[in-house]
Every structure is written in structure tokens, then in C-alpha cells.
Amino acid sequence: MTTLESPGPTIGVVGGGQLGRMLAEAASPLGVEVIVLDPTPDCPAAGVARDQLVGAFDDEERIHDLAERADVLTFEIELADQDALERVREATGVPVHPDPATLRTIHDKLVQKRELADAGIPVPPFRAVEDAADIREAIDDYGAPVMLKARTGGYDGRGNVPVESRDDAEAALEAVAGPAMVESFVDFEREISVIAAKGYGETATFPVGENVHEAEILRETIVPARSSEPVLERAREVGEDVLEVMDGRGVYGIELFETPAGEILLNEIAPRPHNSGHWTIEGAHTSQFEQHARAVLGWPLGSTVLRAPTASTNLLADVDTTTPARLANVERLLEEPTASLHWYGKREARPLRKMGHVTVTGGETEQPEAILERARRLREAVTFRETDQESN
Amino acid sequence: MTTLESPGPTIGVVGGGQLGRMLAEAASPLGVEVIVLDPTPDCPAAGVARDQLVGAFDDEERIHDLAERADVLTFEIELADQDALERVREATGVPVHPDPATLRTIHDKLVQKRELADAGIPVPPFRAVEDAADIREAIDDYGAPVMLKARTGGYDGRGNVPVESRDDAEAALEAVAGPAMVESFVDFEREISVIAAKGYGETATFPVGENVHEAEILRETIVPARSSEPVLERAREVGEDVLEVMDGRGVYGIELFETPAGEILLNEIAPRPHNSGHWTIEGAHTSQFEQHARAVLGWPLGSTVLRAPTASTNLLADVDTTTPARLANVERLLEEPTASLHWYGKREARPLRKMGHVTVTGGETEQPEAILERARRLREAVTFRETDQESN
Numbered sequence: 001m002t003t004l005e006s007p008g009p010t011i012g013v014v015g016g017g018q019l020g021r022m023l024a025e026a027a028s029p030l031g032v033e034v035i036v037l038d039p040t041p042d043c044p045a046a047g048v049a050r051d052q053l054v055g056a057f058d059d060e061e062r063i064h065d066l067a068e069r070a071d072v073l074t075f076e077i078e079l080a081d082q083d084a085l086e087r088v089r090e091a092t093g094v095p096v097h098p099d100p101a102t103l104r105t106i107h108d109k110l111v112q113k114r115e116l117a118d119a120g121i122p123v124p125p126f127r128a129v130e131d132a133a134d135i136r137e138a139i140d141d142y143g144a145p146v147m148l149k150a151r152t153g154g155y156d157g158r159g160n161v162p163v164e165s166r167d168d169a170e171a172a173l174e175a176v177a178g179p180a181m182v183e184s185f186v187d188f189e190r191e192i193s194v195i196a197a198k199g200y201g202e203t204a205t206f207p208v209g210e211n212v213h214e215a216e217i218l219r220e221t222i223v224p225a226r227s228s229e230p231v232l233e234r235a236r237e238v239g240e241d242v243l244e245v246m247d248g249r250g251v252y253g254i255e256l257f258e259t260p261a262g263e264i265l266l267n268e269i270a271p272r273p274h275n276s277g278h279w280t281i282e283g284a285h286t287s288q289f290e291q292h293a294r295a296v297l298g299w300p301l302g303s304t305v306l307r308a309p310t311a312s313t314n315l316l317a318d319v320d321t322t323t324p325a326r327l328a329n330v331e332r333l334l335e336e337p338t339a340s341l342h343w344y345g346k347r348e349a350r351p352l353r354k355m356g357h358v359t360v361t362g363g364e365t366e367q368p369e370a371i372l373e374r375a376r377r378l379r380e381a382v383t384f385r386e387t388d389q390e391s392n
Numbered sequence: 393m394t395t396l397e398s399p400g401p402t403i404g405v406v407g408g409g410q411l412g413r414m415l416a417e418a419a420s421p422l423g424v425e426v427i428v429l430d431p432t433p434d435c436p437a438a439g440v441a442r443d444q445l446v447g448a449f450d451d452e453e454r455i456h457d458l459a460e461r462a463d464v465l466t467f468e469i470e471l472a473d474q475d476a477l478e479r480v481r482e483a484t485g486v487p488v489h490p491d492p493a494t495l496r497t498i499h500d501k502l503v504q505k506r507e508l509a510d511a512g513i514p515v516p517p518f519r520a521v522e523d524a525a526d527i528r529e530a531i532d533d534y535g536a537p538v539m540l541k542a543r544t545g546g547y548d549g550r551g552n553v554p555v556e557s558r559d560d561a562e563a564a565l566e567a568v569a570g571p572a573m574v575e576s577f578v579d580f581e582r583e584i585s586v587i588a589a590k591g592y593g594e595t596a597t598f599p600v601g602e603n604v605h606e607a608e609i610l611r612e613t614i615v616p617a618r619s620s621e622p623v624l625e626r627a628r629e630v631g632e633d634v635l636e637v638m639d640g641r642g643v644y645g646i647e648l649f650e651t652p653a654g655e656i657l658l659n660e661i662a663p664r665p666h667n668s669g670h671w672t673i674e675g676a677h678t679s680q681f682e683q684h685a686r687a688v689l690g691w692p693l694g695s696t697v698l699r700a701p702t703a704s705t706n707l708l709a710d711v712d713t714t715t716p717a718r719l720a721n722v723e724r725l726l727e728e729p730t731a732s733l734h735w736y737g738k739r740e741a742r743p744l745r746k747m748g749h750v751t752v753t754g755g756e757t758e759q760p761e762a763i764l765e766r767a768r769r770l771r772e773a774v775t776f777r778e779t780d781q782e783s784n
Contacts, residue, residue: 001720001721002721002726003718003721004718004719004722004735005716005717005718005719006716006737006739007439007737007739008735021420022421024420024440025421028413028416028417028439029414029417029732029733029734030733031748047399047420047425047442048417048420050439281421285730294726299723300723300726302726303729305729308699324397324398325398326396326397327397328393328395329393329394330396331394331691334686334691334692335692337695337697338677338695338697341421341423343396343398343400343421343422343423344423345398345423347398361677361699
């Protein structure tokens with residue numbers, strides 16, 4: 001029997017960016033409190049969370065403080081320190097979800113790929129890189145180009161270097177500047193993702209989304225993905241298989257490639273709610289953030305049924321240098337029927353920084369292309385540029 | 393041109409109960425900050441709002457403090473002090489929406505009815521009550537029973553006394569114990585309500601809901617109301633007419649009677665988001681809370697289109713005496729597909745206190761009765777009673 005009191009259970013979150021903010025927004029209706037740990041005072045989640053502890057993501061003392069005030073710990077960034085989380089769990093008895101072991105696996109892209117391949121998850125051919133010779137060997141085996149990846153710390157394409165020929169191997173290795181792995185370059189038909197939750201004795205998978213990246217940063221997600229039903233079914237299957245490998249409860253963002261032959265290959269996993277799942281807030285019966293709260297608390301998972309065809313688009317800062325965050329023409333977003341604005345509350349706009357997103361839900365008869373087109377027009381109607389603001 | 397910065401605009405709210413809490417939940421995605429004024433430390437809205445000022449609803453000094461930190465003031469309770477709000481507006485230049493004049497009109501049910509009747513809004517026959525003779529006269533004119541109402545301070549049926557016969561007039565007047573009015577008792581077919589927003593140069597009306605009261609407390613709302621289309625159209629029309637009379641921007645809850653002949657009569661107006669509009673969070677494209685935030689800020693209003701047939705049911709504390717709030721069997725709410733829990737975070741359960749609500753959205757083919765039935769079963773599956781919790 002689950003009982004709910006006032007105040008309800010508290011989730012301690014390492015990280016207080018937009019994911020922590022949207023988690024807190026989703027937790028409040030359930031009576032669930034959120035406290036975040038983030039180094040930036042007044043971080044995006046601070047205003048809506050019960051409280052913020054100011055400290056580094058790996059500040060074990062502050063993580064300990066967080067645990068003392070929480071019923072369960074989770075994290076919204078891969079930078080969370082798995083060792084510190086394990087020691088705090090040991091010291092306080094407060095559970096951590098997903099398990100820090102999962103974070104350790106995912107943290108190192110080579111370890112991640114090896115573990116997934118071992119479990120039978122389809123992944124592109126890959127190998128460890130010790131020196132430039134390994135890269136040249138990969139080019140010989142897989143064909144050029146190949147993708148050289150930093151084993152740790154990369155996101156939004158940072159740390160990924162395409163290598164076009166054997167001659168570029170040395171330079172690429174220098175660019176990555178650290179432990180690396182190399183992967184066959186997947187000539188994909190489209191990028192899709194499965195947002196999947198592992199709960200207490202159950203799992204739940206959201207409808208498959210299609211992702212549009214530009215310069216390796218996610219621009220848009222369209223749901224349902226414009227793939228064939230067998231491909232979508234296969235993607236969900238791979239998603240479920242990935243959950244089997246993951247240790248601990250929570251929402252996982254599972255990025256996949258669909259090849260021209262309709263094959264599914266795993267790209268990367270995020271052990272947390274994912275940018276490509278933001279559409280669930282309006283588009284699914286349960287949002288990925290509510291689902292994450294339910295999962296880490298061991299509560300029943302919510303319905304993942306699609307409410308309507310949906311497209312979300314990121315609002316990236318279209319600035320050349322860091323400026324105070326100031327979005328002009330926002331009335332265009334507010335006026336658009338069935339569009340929902342999500343503002344992350346970041347104080348500074350930096351080039352290509354994710355400042356917010358907009359979700360557009362469609363009618364039953366509105367084609368995915370039309371919904372996506374509406375979302376794109378909205379994104380293009382607003383700007384963070386000072387000069388554009390003055391001239392408007 | 394509307395621009396959005398970080399932090400965004402701040403709404404100062406007099407009152408920090410569940411309405412303030414849901415307003416803060418809805419404001420956060422828009423980048424809008426909410427600060428509440430409430431006498432109860434750690435009031436329901438406190439955890440999710442940017443801040444709470446602790447003070448009485450009529451504490452002019454605290455209202456002044458609130459205004460100093462806000463771009464606009466609003467209120468979530470009729471107990472807000474209209475004179476204090478006017479003086480603070482005068483002193484600080486911070487606008488108040490809706491206008492305190494509207495609050496003054498609505499505060500006194502006799503003044504409210506007179507003003508609405510003068511504006512051509514259909515209301516049940518009513519008159520002022522100075523003494524018992526006025527009540528007897530009303531019975532002679534309208535027929536028994538009549539409804540004696542306290543002119544101020546009543547809500548959820550408090551302050552309303554049905555008078556069955558001329559002989560009961562004295563006792564009824566004593567029970568009300570203050571300035572009163574008397575109204576013809578409306579033998580209604582159903583109670584319906586229109587949630588309507590007055591924005592900057594525009595208005596928007598949500599689909600009409602049907603309300604089920606028990607002992608004068610709202611139990612359920614079903615949308616769309618099970619009335620004929622002409623009746624629903626007439627209800628929306630009356631809602632729009634009411635907005636014409638109201639001064640200042642914001643969301644208004646307009647409670648109506650539908651008579652057996654299909655006539656619409658105004659019952660009461662709340663100058664704020666209303667319990668019978670909670671369904672909009674899941675059931676409409678914009679929630680009444682987001683709509684209120686948009687309205688008071690003078691931002692474009694959002695789409696009020698129905699997303700799906702929807703029923704909401706209040707979780708009232710089924711206790712005999714005040715106890716710590718503790719809802720048992722909450723997994724039944726969490727497990728139910730397409731059900732959404734809203735917990736208000738009140739520390740104490742008191743008899744019939746509104747502790748939360750549950751909304752169930754239906755599929756296209758699910759009949760309103762079936763959705764309502766699901767909502768009722770959920771409500772009946774949970775309890776605040778200690779003894780029931782032990783025996784489960």
C-alpha cells in the first residue's frame with residue numbers, strides 16, 4: 001500500500017539545469033518534493049524546486065547533505081560522480097537511481113558499447129583506440145569515414161571527430177586529446193529515439209520519436225517517427241533490451257540509428273530524461289519527467305500512450321557571444337494555437353546553448369510534416385540576437 | 393514586441409493555497425515567477441513558488457512588499473482586501489488584475505447580483521434582506537423554498553441557508569447572522585460552469601463543464617457538459633457577457649444553472665481560476681492557470697480547445713477530525729491509465745477539506761459517463777481515514 005503524506009517524498013537531484021527544472025515541475029502535482037545540487041547559484045531548477053544546494057556535481061560532502069534531506073537520489077547529468085554517489089549511498093542508506101554502476105558503464109563510451117554488444121544489442125562496429133594505428137586499422141576494416149569519439153565527457157557532439165582518411169588519424173587523435181574509441185560511420189536513414197522507463201518490476205516505453213540534428217545538436221523531434229511499423233516495433237524492442245542491461249530504476253533516453261535497410265543500431269544512451277523526450281510533456285499521457293519521478297520512487301509507472309502527433313523544437317541561442325538571455329518576439333510562440341513554450345530560466349545566452357523548447361501538438365488530421373513545419377516557423381520567428389531585437 | 397528574459401516577469405499572488413500552487417506550476421514553463429502571500433508558513437504554493445511572504449491576506453504592509461517584488465499583483469482568494477490592493481497599486485504603480493473593483497462587486501453577493509442583473513445577465517429572482525419580513529415576502533413572491541445567503545464570506549455552501557416556509561424565516565436569518573440576501577431556489581436540471589479569460593483586448597472561453605455538487609461542495613466536473621449544443625452555446629454567451637461586466641484581466645469561474653427548460657441562470661462568479669476548471673490542466677490545450685498567468689501579464693491568451701473528454705474529481709478529506717494528511721492506496725490513482733493526480737500539499741486533513749484532485753481523460757470513443765465512473769471509482773479507492781489505512 002502506497003501512502004502519500006504532506007510533505008511527500010523528496011527526490012535529491014544532482015544537477016539543476018533544465019532537466020532538473022522540468023522534473024520539479026512534473027513532481028509538484030504528485031506531491032513530490034525536489035531538491036537539487038548545482039554549482040550555479042539560482043540554477044534553472046532553483047525557482048521551482050523546494051531548495052537548491054550550491055556545490056559541484058562531485059562535491060561528496062554536498063551530495064551527502066542532499067541525501068540527508070532526500071528519500072532517493074538521482075542525477076540529471078552524466079557528469080555526476082559515480083564513486084561519490086556510491087559512497088554516499090553506503091554511508092546514508094539512501095538509494096540512488098539509476099544505479100551509479102549504470103552511470104559508470106555509460107560514462108565511458110567504450111565500456112558502454114562493449115557491455116551493450118555483449119548483451120546482444122545491435123551497435124555499429126567499434127574498437128578501442130590506443131594510437132593512430134588503431135584508427136587507420138578501423139578505416140581499413142569499416143571503410144572511411146569513421147567516427148573518433150572521446151570515451152568520456154562528450155555531449156551534443158563535443159568530443160566526436162569524423163576521420164575522412166588514414167592520413168587524418170593523427171590529427172583527429174590530437175583533437176580528441178584523451179582516451180578514445182572509433183566507430184564505423186553509420187550512413188543512417190534517420191535518427192530515432194526511444195524514451196524508456198525502468199520501474200519497480202515493470203518497464204514502459206514511450207512512442208518512438210524521430211530526431212533531427214544539425215551540427216550534432218538536436219533541433220527537432222517528431223512523434224510518431226516517420227518510419228515503418230516494423231522498424232518502430234524493432235526500435236521499441238531494442239529499447240526494452242537496453243533496459244535489461246541497465247541497473248537501477250529511472251528514465252533512459254536511447255538514441256538509435258535507422259539504416260536505409262531498416263536495421264536498428266544503438267547510438268548512445270543517456271541514463272536520465274532526454275532532450276528527445278521533451279515532447280512527452282504535452283504529447284503523452286505521462287511526461288518523461290513524471291515517469292522518472294515515479295520510477296525512482298518505485299511508484300507505478302504512468303501511461304505512455306500518445307495523446308496526439310507532436311513535434312518539439314529546441315530554442316538554441318542564436319548569438320555569437322555570451323549575452324544576457326533575452327528572447328524577442330515571444331508573442332509569436334504564445335499566439336500559436338496548440339504550441340507550448342518551455343523556458344529554462346538560464347541567465348546567459350551563449351552560442352547554441354539550449355535556452356528552452358517549444359512543443360506543437362497536432363490535430364488527428366494534421367500530418368507530421370505540417371506540425372514540424374509549424375514548430376520550425378515558430379523557432380525561426382524568435383531570436384536572442386540584440387541587433388535583430390532593435391531592428392524589429 | 394514581447395520579450396522574455398531570465399528571470400521572467402513576476403506575478404505576486406495574494407493567497408498561496410492550491411490555486412496559487414497550480415498557478416506556480418503552470419507559470420514555471422513560461423519562465424514566469426510566482427511569489428505568494430499567505431498566513432500559513434509553508435503554504436501549499438510555497439514549495440513550487442519562487443518565494444512566500446508570510447502574512448495575512450489583508451496585511452497591507454506585506455502586500456506592499458509583494459508589489460515591490462512583482463510586475464503584477466493578482467489574488468487566488470476572494471478574501472483579498474480590495475481597499476489594501478487599491479492603495480498598494482496607488483503607492484507602487486504595480487497593476488492589480490482582476491481590478492480590485494471587481495473583487496468589491498463580487499465580494500458582496502447582493503451587489504454582484506444587482507450589477508449583473510443591471511447588465512442584462514440572467515439571474516434568479518433575488519432581493520435584499522433587512523429583516524425576516526423580507527424573507528417571507530420573497531416566499532410569497534417566488535414560492536418556497538427560497539435560498540437565504542450571507543452577502544459576504546460564504547463559500548462551498550457556507551453561509552447559504554434554504555428556507556422551507558414562512559415560519560422558518562426568523563431562524564434562518566439568525567443562522568446567517570449578518571447582512572443577507574434572498575434568492576428564488578432554482579430547481580435546476582444541472583449545474584454547469586464556464587471558465588473564461590479576459591486578456592489584453594481579447595477574451596477566451598473554455599468548453600463548458602458540468603458540475604456535480606454534494607452538500608454544496610464540488611465533487612466532480614465533466615467536460616463537455618451533457619447538455620444540448622444550444623444550451624452550451626447560450627452558456628458561453630452568458631460567460632462572455634459576464635466578462636464584459638468584469639473589470640480587469642484574468643480568469644473567471646462562472647457558475648451557472650441550467651433549468652429544465654434549458655434556460656441559463658447565473659449562480660455565482662469567482663474572479664480567479666476555479667475548482668471546476670481544474671480539468672483544463674490535462675483536458676484543454678492551455679490550462680486555466682497558464683491562461684490566468686497570460687491574462688494578468690497582458691500576454692496573448694492560449695488555445696482553449698478541448699484535447700479529450702475529461703472528468704475531474706476532488707479528493708476531499710473523509711475524516712471526522714483534523715489529522716495529519718495521509719492518503720492511503722494512492723497506487724490506485726497512479727496505476728489508472730490516463731489519470732492524473734494533483735496533490736495540494738496541505739499538512740492537515742480536516743473534514744471535507746479539499747486535499748487534491750484527480751483528472752481522467754478519455755479516449756475519443758469513451759462516453760462521459762464511463763470517464764466519470766472511472767474518476768469516481770478512483771476517489772472511492774483512496775482514503776484519509778486512519779482506521780481504514782490500518783485495516784487495508
